[in-house]
Amino acid sequence: MSSPVERFRELLRIPTVSHVDPGRVDLAAFDAFHDALERLYPRIHAALEREVVSDHALLYRWRGASDADPLVLMAHMDVVPVVAEEWQHPPFAADLTGTGATIHARGAIDDKGALVAIMEAVEALLADGTTPSHDVYLAFGHDEEIGGTGAQAIVDVLHARGVRPALVIDEGGAVVRGAVPGVSAPTAMIGVAERGILSLGLTVPERGGHASTPPAMPATARLARAIDRLRRRPFPRRLAPPVRAMLATAAPHASRSLRPVLRRLDRFGPLLARVLSRLGPELNAIVRTTAVVTELSGSDGQNVLATRARATVDIRLLTGDTVDSAVAHVRRAVADPLVEIDVLRGSDPSAVSPWRGDSWQRIARAVRVSLGDDVVPLPYLQLGASDSRWFTRISDAVYRFAPFTLSADERAALHSHDERIGVDTWLRGIEFYRAVILDR
Template sequence: MVTTPDAALDRFRELLRIPTVSLDPDAPDADGTAFLHFHDTVARLYPHLHASLEREVVAEYSLLYRWRGRDAASPLVLMAHIDVVPVVPAEWTHDPFAAEVVGSGDAAEVHARGAVDDKGSLVAVLEAVESLVAEGFAPERDVYLAFGHNEEVAGDGAQAIVEVLRDRGIRPSLVLDEGGAVVEGALPGVTVPTAVIGVAERGVMTVHLTARELGGHASTPPRDPATARLARAVLRLHRRPFPTRLVPPVRAMFETVAPHTTGPLRRVFASIGLTGRLLVKVFPRLGPELNALVRTTAVVTELSGATGANVLATSARASVNVRLLPGDTAASAEARIRRVLGDPLIEVEVVSASDPSPVSPWSGPAWDRLVAATLSALGDDVLPTPYIQLGASDSRWFTAISDHVYRFTPFHLTRGEREALHSHDERIRVGSWLRGIGFYRDLLRKS
C-alpha cells in the first residue's frame, strides 16, 4: 500500500463520496446499500488492516474490529461513526458528496458532508492502523475499532457493540470518540491553541408541548386558539432559561487555561472558586458555546399545527430539544419545564431522554496517554484541558463498560469549520486531517 499523504487523501475522498446518510429509524425497509458499499470499500482500501484484524458486523451495518495484542485485558477502544446527516445540495458551495479539494498546500480544504463529522476521525483511525500493521507493529494490549452506523439518529449501532463487548467481559481502559478539538479563540483571553477533551457529555431530551382545541374554520377563530396558547408556552420557555452554574470539569478547564490568559481574565480564571458565580452570568452573553457550558439548554426546533391555511388546528405542537448539564436529570428538567409553562392546558410529553454521562477523570494513566499523544502529534504548544462535550455522541453507551470515556477529535478546527457541522459547506483542512492520523498513530503505539 502507498502511504504518502496524497494516497491517504485519495482514500479519504473516496469514502467521503459514499452517501452514508443516516437510515430512518422509523422505516424498517430503509435502503442500506450505501453502508454495505462503505464496508466493501473500506475492506478494499485497507488490506493490511483486514488481513490482521478480526472484523464483525453488528446491528446490520455497524463495524467492530479487534486487533489482538499481547494482552487481552484493559483494551483501547477507538470510536467513530459511519453515518452522516442529510444535506440540502442547493445550500452548498461545492457538491457535498464530491469531496472536492479547494486550495493548495497545507491550507487546502476538503469540502464534503462528513469531512469532520465523523468520517474525518474514522478514516484517520483506519490510516493509522493500516500504516502501523504494514510496519509490523503489534499493540501491547488489544485494540478495538468501533464504528457505529446510526449515531446521528441516536440509533442502536453503538449500543449493540457495547452489548457484544459486555457479554465477552471486556472492560476497556480507555475509550475515545469524537468530541472536542484543538481550537483557538473559543475561550476569551486564552493565547494558546487549546485541546478541549470531553470528560463527560450533556444528556439529551426531546419534549413535546401540545395545545388542543375543537378545530373548525379559520374564519371564526376562538378567543384563545391552540396556536396562541402554544406560542405563549414557547415564549415562556425561551424567556426563562435554565439557571447557570459551574460544573467541576468546566471549573478545571478555566483553571487550566488561566496561566495562558491575557489581561484581567487571567486572575479571574485563576481564582474561579471566587469569581465563578459572576462568570457564569456573563458567559451566556459571549456566545452559544460558552452559554452551553454553564447551563442546561432548551430550544424549540419544530412546530406543527393545522393541515391547511384556512383550518383551525385541533392540536398545535412544539418539539423542544433539551441538553442537560451534569447535575441535572431528565426528571428535574421536565419538572422545571412544567413550572415555567404554568399552564395545565399545555400537555408536556417526554418523548425520549438520556441523563448526562458520568464524568471521566482528568488525571491518571488514561488521561496521560491522551495528553501525550496530543502534544507529540498536534504540537507542544497545544494546551490539553478537560471539557464538557456539548452534543451527544455514541460514547455515552460505553460508560456502562468503562470508567475512562473521552471525546476528542484530533484536528485543529476554526470557528467556521465548527459552525459548518450539520450545516452546509462542511470542510476540513488537509494539513489538519493529516496531523490527526499522527495523533492516532501515537496513541496506538502507547496501547
C-alpha cells in the same frame, strides 16, 4: 497504490446518509463502504478480527500482548443529509481545492475524517510490524446521527465478553483558538462528559372549527404563550464540574487579568457563569441547560382552527440536571395545566471521566507528540451527543476528541453546507491515533 488522501476521498464519495425514516436509508451505500474498507486496508482485514454488529456497525479487534486494559478508538460511518444546491462543491465529490490543500465533502470532519485516520494509523503500524502492548478495538457505528443503536449493540457485545476498556476515544472537541476567553494558545478540547438529551412535546387540544369564529384563547395562542414563557424563564446558570475543570486547567495560560479569576472559581464562579452566558450561544450552552422549540404544527387548513397545536422542545441537559428535573422546570415555566407536556425521548447527562490520571495523560502525550508542544489539552463539556455516551457503561475513561485543528468557520459547517477539512490537518490526525496506540 493509492495515497492516504485518495483513500479518504474515495470513502467520502460513498453517501452513507442516515435518516430518521428507515425507508429512506440506502443500505447499499453502507455495504459499499464496508467493501471499500476491506479493499483499501488489506493488512487490517488480514490481521484483525472483524465482525458486523447490528446489521452495519463494525467492530475490529487487534490482539495485543495483553487483553487487559484495552483501548477503544471510535468513529461513525454515517453522515447527515445534505441540500446539495447550498454547497459550493458537490457534497459527495470530495473535491480538492487550493492546490490540494482542502477536501470538501459531507463527512470530512463528522465523522469519516476520524474513521479513516484511525484506519490509516492502524494499517501503517501493521506494515511496520507493530504489535500493541494491549488489545485495541476499533468501533465504528452506522447510525450515530439518529441515535446510535449500532454503538449500543457494540457495547452489549463487549460487555457480554467482559471487556472493560482502560481508554475510549470518540469524536468530540478539536484543536481550536478562542474557546476560553482570555486564552490565546491553541487548545485541544477533550470532552470528559456530554450533556443529556431531552425532547418534549407541548400539546394544546381544542375543539377546532372554522377560523372565522375563533375562541378568546385558541390552541395556537395558548401554545405560543407557553413557548414564550419558557423562553423568558431559562434554566439557571452554573459552573458544572467539567466546566470548572476546563477553566481551572486554562488558568495558567490565561491573560494576566483573567488568571486570578480562573484560580478562584469558588469565589468568582457565579459571576463568571453570568458573563459566559452573555458571550454567545456556545459559551451560554456550557453554563446552563438549554431549551429551544424546533418544531411547530397546528391546523392543516388556512381557515381551520387547530384541534391540536403542538411544539417540540429540544433540551440539552447540563451535568447535574436530569430528565425529571428539566421536566419540572418546564412545567413551572409554562404554568398552564391545559398545556400537555410529554417526554418524547430522554437520557440523563453522561458520567464524567477524570481529567487527571493515566488515561488523561495518555491523550495529552499524544496531543503534544502529534499536534504540537504549544497545544494545551483542556477538559471540557461536550455540547452535543455522541456514540461515546453508551461506552460509559463499560469504561470510566471515555473521552471525546477529534485530533484536527479547526477554524470557527470549519466548525460551523458541521451539519451544514460546505463541510471541509485541510489535508495537512487531517494527516496530522493520523499521527495522533498512531501516538495514542503506541503510547510513547
